[in-house]
Amino acid sequence: MRGRLRFLQTRSGAVGLGLVAFVVLVALVGRYFAPHAPAASIGSPLGGPSSDALLGTDFLGRDVFSRLLYGGRSVIALAAGATALAYLVGLTVGLVAGYSRSVVDPLLMRTADVMLAFPPLLFLLVLITGAGTSVAVLVIGVAAIQAPGISRIVRTATLEVSVRGYVEAAVARGERGVSVVVREVVPNILAPVLVDSGLRFTYSILIIASVNFLGLGLQPPSPDWALMISENRQYISLNAAAALAPAAMIALLTIGINLTGDAIARSLGRSYVPRTTRSVAT
Amino acid sequence: MTSVAEPRGATREVPPVVAFLGRRLVGAVLALFVVSVLIFAGTAILPGDAASVVLGRGATPEAVKQLDRELGLNRPLLEQYTSWLGGFVHGDFGDSSVGLAQGAKHAPIWALIADPVKNSLILALVTALFMIPLSLGLGALSAVFAGRPIDHLISIGSLAAIALPEFVIGSLLIGVFFVWLGVLPPVAIIPPGDDPLSHLTKLVLPVATLLLASLAASIRMLRAGMIEVLQTDYVQTARLNGVAERWVLWRYAMRNALAPSIQVLAQNLQWLIGGIIITENVFAYPGIGTTLVTAVGNRDVTLVQSVAMLIAIVYVLLNLIADLLVLLLVPRLREPA
Numbered sequence: 001m002r003g004r005l006r007f008l009q010t011r012s013g014a015v016g017l018g019l020v021a022f023v024v025l026v027a028l029v030g031r032y033f034a035p036h037a038p039a040a041s042i043g044s045p046l047g048g049p050s051s052d053a054l055l056g057t058d059f060l061g062r063d064v065f066s067r068l069l070y071g072g073r074s075v076i077a078l079a080a081g082a083t084a085l086a087y088l089v090g091l092t093v094g095l096v097a098g099y100s101r102s103v104v105d106p107l108l109m110r111t112a113d114v115m116l117a118f119p120p121l122l123f124l125l126v127l128i129t130g131a132g133t134s135v136a137v138l139v140i141g142v143a144a145i146q147a148p149g150i151s152r153i154v155r156t157a158t159l160e161v162s163v164r165g166y167v168e169a170a171v172a173r174g175e176r177g178v179s180v181v182v183r184e185v186v187p188n189i190l191a192p193v194l195v196d197s198g199l200r201f202t203y204s205i206l207i208i209a210s211v212n213f214l215g216l217g218l219q220p221p222s223p224d225w226a227l228m229i230s231e232n233r234q235y236i237s238l239n240a241a242a243a244l245a246p247a248a249m250i251a252l253l254t255i256g257i258n259l260t261g262d263a264i265a266r267s268l269g270r271s272y273v274p275r276t277t278r279s280v281a282t
Numbered sequence: 283m284t285s286v287a288e289p290r291g292a293t294r295e296v297p298p299v300v301a302f303l304g305r306r307l308v309g310a311v312l313a314l315f316v317v318s319v320l321i322f323a324g325t326a327i328l329p330g331d332a333a334s335v336v337l338g339r340g341a342t343p344e345a346v347k348q349l350d351r352e353l354g355l356n357r358p359l360l361e362q363y364t365s366w367l368g369g370f371v372h373g374d375f376g377d378s379s380v381g382l383a384q385g386a387k388h389a390p391i392w393a394l395i396a397d398p399v400k401n402s403l404i405l406a407l408v409t410a411l412f413m414i415p416l417s418l419g420l421g422a423l424s425a426v427f428a429g430r431p432i433d434h435l436i437s438i439g440s441l442a443a444i445a446l447p448e449f450v451i452g453s454l455l456i457g458v459f460f461v462w463l464g465v466l467p468p469v470a471i472i473p474p475g476d477d478p479l480s481h482l483t484k485l486v487l488p489v490a491t492l493l494l495a496s497l498a499a500s501i502r503m504l505r506a507g508m509i510e511v512l513q514t515d516y517v518q519t520a521r522l523n524g525v526a527e528r529w530v531l532w533r534y535a536m537r538n539a540l541a542p543s544i545q546v547l548a549q550n551l552q553w554l555i556g557g558i559i560i561t562e563n564v565f566a567y568p569g570i571g572t573t574l575v576t577a578v579g580n581r582d583v584t585l586v587q588s589v590a591m592l593i594a595i596v597y598v599l600l601n602l603i604a605d606l607l608v609l610l611l612v613p614r615l616r617e618p619a
Contacts, residue, residue, distance in 0.1 A: 125586070125590070206447045247450045255441075255446070258442075
């Protein structure tokens with residue numbers, strides 16, 4: 001256990017994890033400490049900070065601080081849902097491709113390659129044009145963006161594991177294919193497959209927040225950090241906190257995750273982290 | 283020159299470079315074909331509904347039918363797809379569905395996107411102009427001073443910037459340079475027909491946003507490559523022979539560290555395309571990104587299809603160019619394996 005948590009001994013690892021913990025805590029339980037309802041108009045629009053509204057009011061006179069406390073859960077929940085769905089699909093596709101050793105494998109993998117060649121943000125925008133803005137479209141779309149990459153990793157790991165002695169022994173015992181995959185293959189590929197799940201989660205957060213910012217994801221009046229930025233940015237000279245406070249929350253979260261990921265990679269002896277969260281738009 | 287000295291037999295074979303490029307070209311065309319199917323299928327998920335979506339809820343069935351006919355939505359899907367792709371290949375992007383719905387006889391997409399395409403290209407070029415020397419310079423700087431304060435400063439800065447989405451970087455920059463310092467405008471609205479380059483102060487923040495979000499990856503990559511090269515025997519030998527340190531860096535180390543960085547630079551330029559979509563919307567810059575997002579919001583199906591296809595083509599082209607550059611820089615890849 002001590003070896004696993006070694007990254008915490010580096011300053012960046014400790015700071016990173018602290019930031020993540022802080023933002024997630026605010027996002028999950030912050031709403032229970034909010035002084036006002038997120039949709040309630042409590043004063044004149046774009047008022048400055050006061051004792052009643054710590055960060056002032058937004059363009060509709062709602063309390064920015066309360067909306068900030070409410071606005072983190074949506075993006076974290078959506079990102080978690082999308083990432084989980086992506087792993088479900090990616091795991092299934094990768095296992096089938098890696099274990100089947102038939103035409104199914106190249107067929108699935110070529111499909112994955114084409115999907116990987118498609119700019120993710122563009123993919124989401126096209127999907128939204130066809131299917132409209134809804135939570136389901138957002139989750140399924142982001143999962144569809146992530147699944148091909150995951151299925152590639154799962155396939156490689158499956159190919160590696162399926163020639164090991166314990167798998168061949170299970171096959172020789174006469175176990176059915178499904179049972180071999182579930183009982184012998186899956187437990188042994190889980191660790192390498194889940195290594196970059198943190199990065200994928202961050203990536204989901206970033207792309208969902210970006211779509212929300214563009215006004216094509218969650219719709220007003222939902223309190224959502226990205227939506228708050230886009231709603232209030234044109235009034236930034238009147239109450240800067242209304243747009244900048246949610247921007248700071250997203251910044252703290254993603255910087256924290258990156259610092260943690262970097263520290264973990266260093267503690268594992270890797271000097272270079274291949275894929276970081278920056279590829280939001282690619 | 284090649285045909286004179288080459289031994290017999292070698293001339294008959296296709297040179298590996300050409301074979302490689304040919305394979306990549308065929309692959310690119312195939313990928314674009316599949317992408318076109320995906321774009322069409324994605325926008326047509328609600329079959330036959332586009333007209334009623336565009337016209338809104340209050341539309342009479344007759345009006346919907348009329349628009350369906352004008353847009354060709356009453357035809358079978360396959361026929362719609364082939365006529366769209368056929369037109370696109372010949373440079374005829376068709377009419378904007380929202381434009382037709384608003385009663386215009388013709389609303390050619392090309393006229394709608396010509397100016398935005400030009401504006402976006404200018405934004406991308408200006409950014410690339412700064413991105414390439416900055417990433418090379420800062421990457422080399424942190425490699426040469428590896429482990430010293432300046433290296434730490436660059437790597438902490440890039441680690442933070444790499445994590446932030448463009449709309450957050452843009453908003454924070456607006457907060458600093460407009461709200462706090464009051465030196466730069468918060469929006470980059472260029473009047474129609476104007477050259478963005480004649481509004482340079484408006485370009486500063488969008489370009490800075492794109493740079494901050496894209497520089498980090500190539501800086502880190504070049505730093506790693508440079509550190510590796512600086513420890514090689516030939517660099518040590520050059521140093522021991524008394525070659526000036528600056529010459530060692532630029533002539534020996536940089537060239538060899540560059541090849542792997544080109545892939546990263548190409549990825550960065552690809553990223554730039556997506557980054558531009560968001561950044562343009564942050565600053566209301568009249569480019570292809572704002573056009574696309576407005577079209578998605580209006581459910582302007584035909585406009586989205588054409589713009590998405592154009593962006594996908596640029597994306598695939600950048601990949602091809604990167605492969606070609608790597609091939610030119612690293613001679614050993616030109617030999618058959």
